Amino acid sequence: MKHVIFVRIFICCLLLMLSLQTLQAQSEKLVFSPHWIPQAQFAGFYVALDQGFYRDAGLDVQIIHSSADVSSLDLLKSGKADVVSSFLMDAIKLRVNQTPLVNIAQLSQHSALMLVAKKKSGISKPEDLQGKKLGIWSSGFDDIPFAFLRDRKINMEIVRILNTVNLFLMDGVDVMTVMNYNEYDQIINSGINEEELTAFYFADYGYDIPEDGLYCLESTYKTKKDALRKFVQATLKGWEYAAKNRDYTVNLVVAEMKKAHLPNNKAHQYWMLDKVLELITPGNKKVAYGQLMRADFLYALDIIKINSGIKDIKLTMEDFFMD
Amino acid sequence: MRTKSLSFKIIIRILFFTILLGAAIFSTYYYYTRSEIERSTRENAVFLADNTIKMIEEIIKPAEMIPNNLSWMLETGAIPKDSIMPFLAKLVKNNPIIYASAIAFEPGMFAPNVAAYAPYAYRNGEKIETINLWSPDYNYFIMDWYQIPAMLKESYWTEPYYDEGGADALLSTYSVPFYLNKGGERVLGGIITIDISLEWLTEIVRSVKIFETGYAFLISRTGVYVTHPDPNNIMNQTIFTRAKELEEPELRDIGRNMIHGVSDLTSIDLKTLGYVWIYHTQMPTTKWSLGVVYPHNEMFAGLHKLNFTIILLSFIGLGLLLFFTIRIINRQISPLAKFAASARGIASGDFNTELPHIENSEEMKELHDSFAFMQKELADYIVHLKETTSAKEKIESELRIAKEIQMGMIPHIFPPFPDMPEIDLYATLLSAKEVGGDLYDFFLLDDNRMCFAIGDVSGKGIPASLFMAVTRTLLRSVADKEKSTAEIVSSINKTLSFNNESNMFVTFFLGILDIQKGELKYCNAGHNPPILIKNKKDVSYFNITKAIPVGLFESYEYTEESIRIALDDQIFLYTDGLTEAEDVNNALFGDDLLLQVISQHAAASPREIIEATTQAVANHVKGHTQSDDLTMMSISYYGTTRA
Numbered sequence: 001m002k003h004v005i006f007v008r009i010f011i012c013c014l015l016l017m018l019s020l021q022t023l024q025a026q027s028e029k030l031v032f033s034p035h036w037i038p039q040a041q042f043a044g045f046y047v048a049l050d051q052g053f054y055r056d057a058g059l060d061v062q063i064i065h066s067s068a069d070v071s072s073l074d075l076l077k078s079g080k081a082d083v084v085s086s087f088l089m090d091a092i093k094l095r096v097n098q099t100p101l102v103n104i105a106q107l108s109q110h111s112a113l114m115l116v117a118k119k120k121s122g123i124s125k126p127e128d129l130q131g132k133k134l135g136i137w138s139s140g141f142d143d144i145p146f147a148f149l150r151d152r153k154i155n156m157e158i159v160r161i162l163n164t165v166n167l168f169l170m171d172g173v174d175v176m177t178v179m180n181y182n183e184y185d186q187i188i189n190s191g192i193n194e195e196e197l198t199a200f201y202f203a204d205y206g207y208d209i210p211e212d213g214l215y216c217l218e219s220t221y222k223t224k225k226d227a228l229r230k231f232v233q234a235t236l237k238g239w240e241y242a243a244k245n246r247d248y249t250v251n252l253v254v255a256e257m258k259k260a261h262l263p264n265n266k267a268h269q270y271w272m273l274d275k276v277l278e279l280i281t282p283g284n285k286k287v288a289y290g291q292l293m294r295a296d297f298l299y300a301l302d303i304i305k306i307n308s309g310i311k312d313i314k315l316t317m318e319d320f321f322m323d
Numbered sequence: 324m325r326t327k328s329l330s331f332k333i334i335i336r337i338l339f340f341t342i343l344l345g346a347a348i349f350s351t352y353y354y355y356t357r358s359e360i361e362r363s364t365r366e367n368a369v370f371l372a373d374n375t376i377k378m379i380e381e382i383i384k385p386a387e388m389i390p391n392n393l394s395w396m397l398e399t400g401a402i403p404k405d406s407i408m409p410f411l412a413k414l415v416k417n418n419p420i421i422y423a424s425a426i427a428f429e430p431g432m433f434a435p436n437v438a439a440y441a442p443y444a445y446r447n448g449e450k451i452e453t454i455n456l457w458s459p460d461y462n463y464f465i466m467d468w469y470q471i472p473a474m475l476k477e478s479y480w481t482e483p484y485y486d487e488g489g490a491d492a493l494l495s496t497y498s499v500p501f502y503l504n505k506g507g508e509r510v511l512g513g514i515i516t517i518d519i520s521l522e523w524l525t526e527i528v529r530s531v532k533i534f535e536t537g538y539a540f541l542i543s544r545t546g547v548y549v550t551h552p553d554p555n556n557i558m559n560q561t562i563f564t565r566a567k568e569l570e571e572p573e574l575r576d577i578g579r580n581m582i583h584g585v586s587d588l589t590s591i592d593l594k595t596l597g598y599v600w601i602y603h604t605q606m607p608t609t610k611w612s613l614g615v616v617y618p619h620n621e622m623f624a625g626l627h628k629l630n631f632t633i634i635l636l637s638f639i640g641l642g643l644l645l646f647f648t649i650r651i652i653n654r655q656i657s658p659l660a661k662f663a664a665s666a667r668g669i670a671s672g673d674f675n676t677e678l679p680h681i682e683n684s685e686e687m688k689e690l691h692d693s694f695a696f697m698q699k700e701l702a703d704y705i706v707h708l709k710e711t712t713s714a715k716e717k718i719e720s721e722l723r724i725a726k727e728i729q730m731g732m733i734p735h736i737f738p739p740f741p742d743m744p745e746i747d748l749y750a751t752l753l754s755a756k757e758v759g760g761d762l763y764d765f766f767l768l769d770d771n772r773m774c775f776a777i778g779d780v781s782g783k784g785i786p787a788s789l790f791m792a793v794t795r796t797l798l799r800s801v802a803d804k805e806k807s808t809a810e811i812v813s814s815i816n817k818t819l820s821f822n823n824e825s826n827m828f829v830t831f832f833l834g835i836l837d838i839q840k841g842e843l844k845y846c847n848a849g850h851n852p853p854i855l856i857k858n859k860k861d862v863s864y865f866n867i868t869k870a871i872p873v874g875l876f877e878s879y880e881y882t883e884e885s886i887r888i889a890l891d892d893q894i895f896l897y898t899d900g901l902t903e904a905e906d907v908n909n910a911l912f913g914d915d916l917l918l919q920v921i922s923q924h925a926a927a928s929p930r931e932i933i934e935a936t937t938q939a940v941a942n943h944v945k946g947h948t949q950s951d952d953l954t955m956m957s958i959s960y961y962g963t964t965r966a
Binding site for chain 2: 166173
């Protein structure tokens with residue numbers, strides 16, 4: 001008799017395990033693509049994945065990376081990614097250009113974009129930029145620099161560059177657009193001291209426009225609203241965890257970089273993590289973590305209107321940002 | 324203070340100076356050796372770095388010649404444009420060092436309507452493949468390998484890169500701008516490149532071995548590690564990120580010097596390697612910088628090992644030195660202790676004490692000889708001393724006997740004439756240590772006359788005593804009842820003066836008292852005048868006569884004087900030993916004090932007077948040694964009435 005009872009208990013347990021597995025299999029699948037190669041800029045996503053925050057939220061998240069050839073927005077448009085991160089300006093422009101994407105979270109609240117020049121080029125104030133060569137990425141991120149130059153009536157010779165700082169280091173250009181969290185530190189890590197550089201932070205000149213945000217297609221938002229909300233919350237949790245566990249986070253990021261066969265070192269990733277965490281923090285802006293401030297949205301839209309020369313862009317905050 | 328042994332002091336000093344000298348020599352040696360090692364290390368570092376760079380340059384320089392020549396060929400039209408692709412394929416095939424090569428044209432420079440064209444030949448296993456690099460996804464105009472040399476109008480070695488999926492190796496591209504003629508103008512035609520695998524280069528640098536952990540490393544123009552012993556650093560770290568991670572700001576300074584093309588030997592204390600010397604210099608072609616790292620500890624490891632040996636040997640040597648020094652010194656100076664024992668033996672009277680046997684030291688031999696000489700001299704001296712002492716003792720004994728004989732000549736029994744109540748007489752002769760020349764005498768010439776005398780011979784000792792004895796004997800033999808005092812004295816004088824070669828003399832007072840009549844006849848030959856005490860109270864000196872002492876002039880005629888002595892009168896006679904008795908301050912007793920003492924005891928008997936005077940003298944001299952005989956004689960006359 002006893003034997004029969006044990007068999008029954010065993011069968012019950014087996015059934016229970018199977019049902020649990022089925023439950024897990026039913027968790028919502030999401031594909032996320034950051035808008036650049038693995039680096040500390042996206043630490044929160046790796047942490048949320050590694051720490052199981054997504055899984056705990058009932059999500060099965062997969063991170064795929066964009067490349068110089070295929071941007072995260074391309075992946076979004078093609079349906080290869082459900083959620084992507086992107087620059088606010090780029091996303092608005094895409095939306096204006098009829099790509100039905102929406103912002104589901106504004107992670108960065110500040111601008112990390114800046115111009116950097118070598119002091120030896122004789123540049124110490126914006127007026128000194130007149131007539132100099134400016135290196136700007138061919139991939140974009142140029143709205144604010146152009147607004148800055150236009151507002152100050154500064155003419156510069158624009159040189160499109162790919163993604164290295166070597167032309168600047170070789171004195172091929174006098175000035176370069178860089179991200180404070182990335183290329184600026186790369187320049188310093190190439191042997192140029194900070195005191196040898198003149199830095200113009202656009203944020204200091206009134207262009208503190210948020211950058212990285214999370215986007216999905218409107219259709220996705222409609223069907224996976226709940227999963228997306230969970231994704232945003234788990235991501236914010238990931239960032240919170242990253243801020244409190246810098247060493248772990250940097251190690252995780254470096255491991256991701258190694259997986260992608262990218263040059264990696266901790267010094268730069270620590271710098272990037274610290275700077276990106278500063279960007280995420282609202283600071284003097286009256287906005288909650290992950291929220292897009294209406295004023296920022298309108299300012300960004302204004303700049304785009306002026307840059308593109310299209311004045312009657314009809315895009316509202318409510319259409320664009322899904323709280 | 325505790326005195327330390329001589330050997331201890333010598334050894335301590337030797338040890339001290341040996342250590343001092345050793346330390347000085349060692350320091351000098353260490354300093355110079357260290358400088359020498361540093362100098363040779365510097366030379367070696369420079370040589371090593373230069374040599375490594377030379378090896379690399381020997382490969383790179385000919386490779387650089389290929390695109391350089393190619394640019395000239397393109398400009399001159401030596402290569403027809405339609406055969407560029409096969410030309411590149413041939414070029415890659417024929418040059419094993421080249422992994423791939425491209426000729427990338429500026430827009431419209433290959434053909435007026437061709438916006439971009441970049442024929443490219445690369446290795447694919449054994450085969451050489453050719454393609455056009457340009458595609459919408461590969462805009463070569465903004466690639467570093469194209470953009471930088473195109474903008475700078477100069478050849479450029481790109482940052483090293485890992486060619487994943489292609490060569491699967493670390494590559495660097497050498498880009499050379501070429502120019503073409505367009506509308507009569509020399510304009511940029513494009514960029515010629517060769518991709519070179521850096522495997523051989525890393526192999527050359529990696530093969531540099533310095534001591535145990537020293538190494539060579541190569542960094543690119545932006546500080547990226549092209550080679551490093553830790554493969555994790557290659558392409559991942561720049562020397563600056565590493566400086567940041569290791570928190571070594573000095574390493575950043577070194578890195579800056581390196582990318583600026585400075586050649587320098589510098590030192591840095593690294594957390595990973597400890598204190599190291601780094602020599603760095605730039606490669607002329609790629610402008611990359613090579614560093615050679617010399618761990619300081621290992622640089623001086625040999626020296627430190629040698630130092631340890633030297634110090635160890637020094638301690639052993641010092642120990643041996645100490646051991647032998649102690650032995651030698653102890654052996655050398657051990658006779659001193661024996662000498663001391665011998666000296667103690669000699670001092671205690673054992674003149675035959677054996678002296679230590681000396682063989683090895685001149686000085687000790689000399690000391691030994693001196694000791695032996697001293698021993699012999701002392702022995703001789705003692706023998707001599709013994710003889711002298713016994714001779715002296717003999718003389719002293721004889722003198723004592725002479726003194727006893729002399730004293731025996733002087734009457735000692737008082738009262739001398741118990742049967743004669745008319746006179747009382749008392750005399751003393753307290754002789755000094757030596758035999759003296761004082762004398763006194765008294766005797767009866769007949770029943771009625773008493774002869775008495777007192778004298779003092781000039782000088783002291785045996786001659787004086789002999790002279791005294793002679794004088795006394797002469798007195799006894801010459802004096803008789805027939806002769807006057809003057810005749811007796813003159814007779815004595817005559818005898819004494821005769822053949823008196825020694826010129827001795829004697830002051831002499833001779834008196835003859837007529838007991839019945841109380842008449843005193845006397846002759847004073849230069850002697851102290853006696854004191855006359857009258858009626859037991861009046862004290863006065865006799866008149867001083869001018870007669871000379873006896874023994875000087877043979878023919879001198881002495882005269883007699885006489886006084887009358889009353890009942891109870893007393894005559895006090897003395898020698899100059901009394902009046903010239905000295906105290907410690909050489910103050911004389913003196914005539915006045917004498918008279919005072921006598922007058923105080925004027926009523927006393929002769930014995931009492933003499934005893935009182937003796938006491939007075941003793942009080943005066945207060946224990947000062949008596950230098951002369953002290954002779955006193957006092958005669959009291961009671962006359963016949965008492966009988």
